[in-house]
Structure formats: structure tokens, C-alpha cells
Amino acid sequence: MLQTRVNSGLDGIIVADTVMSEVDGEEGRLVVRGHALPELVATRGFEGVAALLWTDYATGGGDEAAVTKGLAKARVRAFKDVPKLLAATEGLTPVEALRVGLGMLPDSDPLPHHFLVCGALPVFLAAVLNRAKGLSPLAPDLALTTAQDLLRMIRGQRAGEVFEKGLDTYLATVADHGFNASTFTGRVVASTQAGLISSVLAALCALKGPLHGGAPGPVLDMLDEIGDSARAEAWFDDAFGKGTTLMGFGHRIYKVRDPRADVLKAAVATLPATAGRLAFASEVEQGAIAALRRHKPGRRLDTNVEYYTALLLEALEIPREAFTALFAVGRAAGWCAHVFEQEKGGRIIRPQSNYVGPRPA
Numbered sequence: 001m002l003q004t005r006v007n008s009g010l011d012g013i014i015v016a017d018t019v020m021s022e023v024d025g026e027e028g029r030l031v032v033r034g035h036a037l038p039e040l041v042a043t044r045g046f047e048g049v050a051a052l053l054w055t056d057y058a059t060g061g062g063d064e065a066a067v068t069k070g071l072a073k074a075r076v077r078a079f080k081d082v083p084k085l086l087a088a089t090e091g092l093t094p095v096e097a098l099r100v101g102l103g104m105l106p107d108s109d110p111l112p113h114h115f116l117v118c119g120a121l122p123v124f125l126a127a128v129l130n131r132a133k134g135l136s137p138l139a140p141d142l143a144l145t146t147a148q149d150l151l152r153m154i155r156g157q158r159a160g161e162v163f164e165k166g167l168d169t170y171l172a173t174v175a176d177h178g179f180n181a182s183t184f185t186g187r188v189v190a191s192t193q194a195g196l197i198s199s200v201l202a203a204l205c206a207l208k209g210p211l212h213g214g215a216p217g218p219v220l221d222m223l224d225e226i227g228d229s230a231r232a233e234a235w236f237d238d239a240f241g242k243g244t245t246l247m248g249f250g251h252r253i254y255k256v257r258d259p260r261a262d263v264l265k266a267a268v269a270t271l272p273a274t275a276g277r278l279a280f281a282s283e284v285e286q287g288a289i290a291a292l293r294r295h296k297p298g299r300r301l302d303t304n305v306e307y308y309t310a311l312l313l314e315a316l317e318i319p320r321e322a323f324t325a326l327f328a329v330g331r332a333a334g335w336c337a338h339v340f341e342q343e344k345g346g347r348i349i350r351p352q353s354n355y356v357g358p359r360p361a
Helices: 037-043 046-053 064-079 082-088 094-105 115-131 146-155 160-171 182-192 196-209 215-224 229-241 260-270 277-295 305-315 320-345
Strands: 022-024 031-032
Touching: 031 037, 031 046, 031 260, 031 305, 037 046, 037 160, 037 260, 046 064, 046 146, 046 160, 046 215, 046 277, 064 115, 064 146, 064 160, 064 215, 082 115, 094 115, 094 320, 115 146, 115 260, 146 160, 146 305, 160 260, 160 305, 160 320, 182 320, 196 320, 215 277, 215 305, 215 320, 229 277, 260 277, 260 305, 277 305, 305 320
Parallel strands: none
Antiparallel strands: 022 031
């Protein structure tokens, strides 16, 4: 008999088994293929996390050196498409440009598609950001990691080691996070055997929505508007009075502090010339949490990943309009892993709906 009880957000509905990651919202814990997030990020960079996610599923899986080499070769390959990309994306936002760029990648490309996609995204993003500054695109460097090369292509020269480490930490931190909207979208498309490129493109389109991938920029807008920590309490009281959603706080899954927030806060603290902004943001954070408890008693709301993402990316001189696109550079590793896992399962995702419209006489 058809189940007619509707759960429109699929809350609590288990749709698959996965070895990729576990998000424990009650305990505030993220486990990626058997590793707790703090330990994972402390011992592996982005390429290491990608290799871990792809273990047993794809070329380079389990081998960080092979993944580093494969992604570097893919960046060089993707750079050939940059003139075509720039000609087709004038006037588009960075994430819209990435959408076009992924759409240009052919299924017939002989390069392993997980390398191709994860190598193309940073190259396309750097080229688009350089165009916005009136600069020519900079070719990739085979000797560098994704984080090192992306910052170099954006800045025109190598960034300091501490900045490269900061970006690497960010990309590794956001690489996978359970069955979020974009990952699930990618798995739905993968279940049709559409292929990895199409699946990742679909995931990117889901990420583009402001309810999923658009919060870090507005966090900075909020901090700019508050201006002085002495104004924070009054600002938050006014915001709650107007029904304003606080950016950087609360999460659909986490009922306590997002574990990624502490990892990224620690990364921000290592960067030079950010202590003042970090101290200010920490004071604002405490003011926001206190206001949340006053205005929403009984609800467990805390800092999420977007809050310190905003501070970190600002310190790395990434423009706010590129934050969502940069998130995609890191999350693509997880999208690819879930595509592999879904394809191995082999069953098309086809839920039922409950018809509530008129019926024929």
C-alpha cells in the first residue's frame, strides 16, 4: 500500500547506505570515511581528503601523490578551454561561469572525469576572477597543489605558506558533508547513468541556491553593518524584531556547534593581520548566540561553518561574490565520491508523490 504521509524536506528519511561521511547533528561531529574532522584536516590536505574519499572507487583513490599529480594534469588540460569559457561568460557571476565551464567539458574526454572536473573548477574560477580585475588568465603550475595553484593564479604569484595552508584547510574541511541538497542532487542524476560531469554540474546548480551555498558573503555584510562590537547586542535585538535571518548561525542538521566552525576559526587565527577582525568577530559571535537564546528560547542554535568561512576567505583576498564558487572547488571532491558510490549501487532514484489534485468523474 502506498505511503501517503508527506515529509517534504525528507527530514530523517534514510535513502541510502554510504561510506563517505556521517553528520551527527546531536553531538556536533563530522566523520569522513572513518576520520573525525579535526584529525582529518590536521593530517591531510585537500588532495589527501580527495584520495581518501575516492578509495576503492576511482583512479588515484587512496593515493595522495597520484591525486595531486592527476589534478595538476587536469588543471593544465582545463586551461586550454579558458578562452572559450571567457568568451561565453561575460557578465556572469563566478558560480554561473563555473556552470558554463562544466557544461563545456565533453563526456568523451579521455582524462578520468573526477580529475577533469576537480582540476577544471579552480582554473575556471581563477580565470573569471582575473578577468574581473582586467588581467589575463595565468596558466597552472604542475608542481603545485590545488590550493597553492589556485591562490597563485588569482594573485599572480605564490601566496605565503600560511595563506596556502589556510585555503587547503578550507577545501579539505568542506569536501564532504553527508546527503546535503547538492550531493543528493548529484546522486539523483548519477542514478540515471548520466555520467560524472552531468552529475557534478547538477550538484553545482543546487549549490547555487542561496539556501544552500550563499551564506558566507552576507556574514561579512552583517559584520560590516555592526561595525563595532559595542553595537552588536542592539543590532541583533533589532534584527530579531524585524524577523531578519542571522547569517552564519543555525543549521538544518546540527543542533549544537558546527564542528567545521572551530576548524576554520583555528585556520583564521594562524593568518597574519587578521587578529583584530577575528577578535571583533568572536565578540559578535558571542553576542549573536546570547541574542539567539533570548529571542528563541528552547531552540539550540549555534555557529555554523559559514561564519568563519567568511573571515577566512576574506583574509585570503577572495572576493565575496566568489565564495560559493570556491566552496564548489572543495565540495566537488565529495560530489565525485558520491557519484561513484551511487553508480556502484546501480538503482535509479525514483520516489513517489502523493497526488492531491482533482480526479476524473
